[in-house]
Amino acid sequence: MQTDEIIRMMSAQGLRITDQRKTLAKLFADTPGYQSPKDVYDYMGRSYAGLSFDTVYRNLRVLDELGVLEQVVFEDGVKFKLHCRGHDHHHHMICLQCGKTYPISYCPMDQTEVPDDFKVVKHKFEVFGYCKACSLEEESRA
Known part of the structure; x- marks a missing residue:
């Protein structure tokens, strides 16, 4: 899934498209596999000084609820990745x-x-x- 497609999905669900959400969309579009909330926070923190972990986690949860991301619980905690598209339930x-x-x-x-x-x-x-x-x-x- 491309960054612009993720942004369109967020917009279609009524989310306000901020620079932070654009950066979040780009991270998941460009990074295969799973990201921990800390990985995302560290990545986002390089561009947005003063960003809180709560804001990052809240955005991850919102994107999971909207079906943009999916979350999996690993032994070392919860991680997120782009939701699978083009597949039936699996x-x-x-x-x-x-x-x-x-x-x-x-x-x-x-x-x-x-x-x-x-x-x-x-x-x-x-x-x-x-x-x-x-x-x-x-x-x-x-």
Whole structure:
């Protein structure tokens, strides 16, 4: 996804397009993989003196709620990346080393028995591991 496409999505959802949000859109358009809120804060802080961590985190959460970004909880905390576009509903296998993602082509919820007295409103399913390149790199270090 390109920066201008992200900005159009934000604008279509009623967000005011500030220079900070343009910079945030450019960061995610130019950076594959996942970014922690601290990574984003450090990047944004180089251009915007006095920027607060709360402002950065609030913008990340808003962009997640609008479907521009998606968030995943890793062992070391929450991280964000551009939301997948052009795919039907799917889940991911995620490399813990490089952040590369692989789509899971079916939804495990389809095989989950949900009790009659429970209403599912949303779900997430991620599988964590190592891609082939990162596995080979790790083996060569050992």
